Amino acid sequence: xxxxxxxxxxxxxxxxxxxxxxxQVSSVVSQSGITNGDAIVYCPHTTAAITINENADxxxxxxxxxxxxxxxxxHRAGYRHxxxxxxxxxxxxxxxxxxxxxxxxxxxxxxxxxxxxxxEFDGPRSRRVMVQIRGE
Amino acid sequence: xxxxxxxxxxxxxxxxxxxxxxxQVSSVVSQSGITNGDAIVYCPHTTAAITINENADxxxxxxxxxxxxxxxxxHRAGYRHxxxxxxxxxxxxxxxxxxxxxxxxxxxxxxxxxxxxxxEFDGPRSRRVMVQIRGE
Amino acid sequence: xxxxxxxxxxxxxxxxxxxxxxxQVSSVVSQSGITNGDAIVYCPHTTAAITINENADxxxxxxxxxxxxxxxxxHRAGYRHxxxxxxxxxxxxxxxxxxxxxxxxxxxxxxxxxxxxxxEFDGPRSRRVMVQIRGE
Numbered sequence: 001x002x003x004x005x006x007x008x009x010x011x012x013x014x015x016x017x018x019x020x021x022x023x024q025v026s027s028v029v030s031q032s033g034i035t036n037g038d039a040i041v042y043c044p045h046t047t048a049a050i051t052i053n054e055n056a057d058x059x060x061x062x063x064x065x066x067x068x069x070x071x072x073x074x075h076r077a078g079y080r081h082x083x084x085x086x087x088x089x090x091x092x093x094x095x096x097x098x099x100x101x102x103x104x105x106x107x108x109x110x111x112x113x114x115x116x117x118x119x120e121f122d123g124p125r126s127r128r129v130m131v132q133i134r135g136e
Numbered sequence: 137x138x139x140x141x142x143x144x145x146x147x148x149x150x151x152x153x154x155x156x157x158x159x160q161v162s163s164v165v166s167q168s169g170i171t172n173g174d175a176i177v178y179c180p181h182t183t184a185a186i187t188i189n190e191n192a193d194x195x196x197x198x199x200x201x202x203x204x205x206x207x208x209x210x211h212r213a214g215y216r217h218x219x220x221x222x223x224x225x226x227x228x229x230x231x232x233x234x235x236x237x238x239x240x241x242x243x244x245x246x247x248x249x250x251x252x253x254x255x256e257f258d259g260p261r262s263r264r265v266m267v268q269i270r271g272e
Numbered sequence: 273x274x275x276x277x278x279x280x281x282x283x284x285x286x287x288x289x290x291x292x293x294x295x296q297v298s299s300v301v302s303q304s305g306i307t308n309g310d311a312i313v314y315c316p317h318t319t320a321a322i323t324i325n326e327n328a329d330x331x332x333x334x335x336x337x338x339x340x341x342x343x344x345x346x347h348r349a350g351y352r353h354x355x356x357x358x359x360x361x362x363x364x365x366x367x368x369x370x371x372x373x374x375x376x377x378x379x380x381x382x383x384x385x386x387x388x389x390x391x392e393f394d395g396p397r398s399r400r401v402m403v404q405i406r407g408e
Contacts, residue, residue: 044383046383134309
């Protein structure tokens with residue numbers, strides 16, 4: 001059983017943005033030499049998140065961000081947090097700050113249409129993504 | 137440390153449906169021979185998800201699906217994705233495509249009322265569920 | 273590779289409440305002696321959840337609970353579950369019943385502003401939190 005840890009950076013350009021990080025995570029898997037196990041992708045920020053969804057058609061990330069903004073608007077009467085990013089904290093907890101993906105035959109076992117996204121909800125900012133690969 | 141991988145199929149009959157897969161996951165745990173560790177239950181589809189909730193009263197899954205449909209309706213002005221299933225992609229990211237459950241004494245350590253559900257948001261379809269058991 | 277399991281109790285005082293459990297989880301990590309690996313924090317209840325978010329400013333948990341209540345109100349025409357806590361079941365699936373946090377140098381690798389919260393959605397109640405630490 002082997003454990004490999006890696007960190008890489010992500011730069012967002014918009015307040016709300018889904019950034020495809022599948023290739024970065026795949027590289028960590030390849031370099032780990034682990035062929036059977038899993039990968040944890042973890043976001044150490046409280047106004048961002050990690051999700052897995054379709055990365056073929058850019059309208060899918062658009063519609064996810066659009067829906068989240070409809071449900072959790074940037075400004076809403078009742079928010080108390082003074083930094084003006086309460087919506088980003090809520091979206092982070094709704095989407096979740098990590099994902100796990102199985103590894104088989106030395107590769108991420110993603111479904112045909114699945115990609116891994118870093119979700120920015122309070123950009124633009126420089127962010128970090130932590131990856132841990134565990135297996136044999 | 138042992139790693140066991142398994143895949144099983146699920147057939148949904150409705151557009152939105154929560155299907156109890158607890159017994160299938162339990163079987164994979166039993167057959168793995170692993171008594172202490174965890175199970176990852178992973179959905180490789182972008183319009184479905186995995187969740188853990190009450191499986192005793194069927195009104196609970198009904199109310200969860202009903203609430204998700206109220207929040208993320210099938211049709212909404214502003215969606216761009218041309219396949220007509222933007223809502224299903226959003227629900228998938230909100231619920232999440234995997235769950236992890238601890239294993240103790242050779243069994244899933246679920247709470248008294250907890251069951252594992254495959255959540256279909258764009259059925260009816262034939263789907264797959266991936267399970268990885270890790271432990272000793 | 274070592275696996276350590278622990279359980280601790282949490283008492284909620286309100287119907288909706290986010291309780292910071294970071295120090296309890298950190299103690300389990302310290303006592304495990306594991307320096308490289310991960311921690312799973314798991315909630316065995318169907319009307320509660322686990323999330324990671326900012327624990328510096330109490331207005332952040334307030335705004336998350338406030339937003340969830342706006343989206344998933346306690347009472348709504350259409351709920352069928354007779355126990356009157358359909359909203360709590362929905363919130364549990366939206367937030368999710370577990371989180372995983374990486375462990376490096378014998379400590380939880382949380383981001384600067386991140387804390388781990390037990391989310392009560394049907395309190396006040398006595399609850400349990402299960403923790404599994406895996407690594408070397």
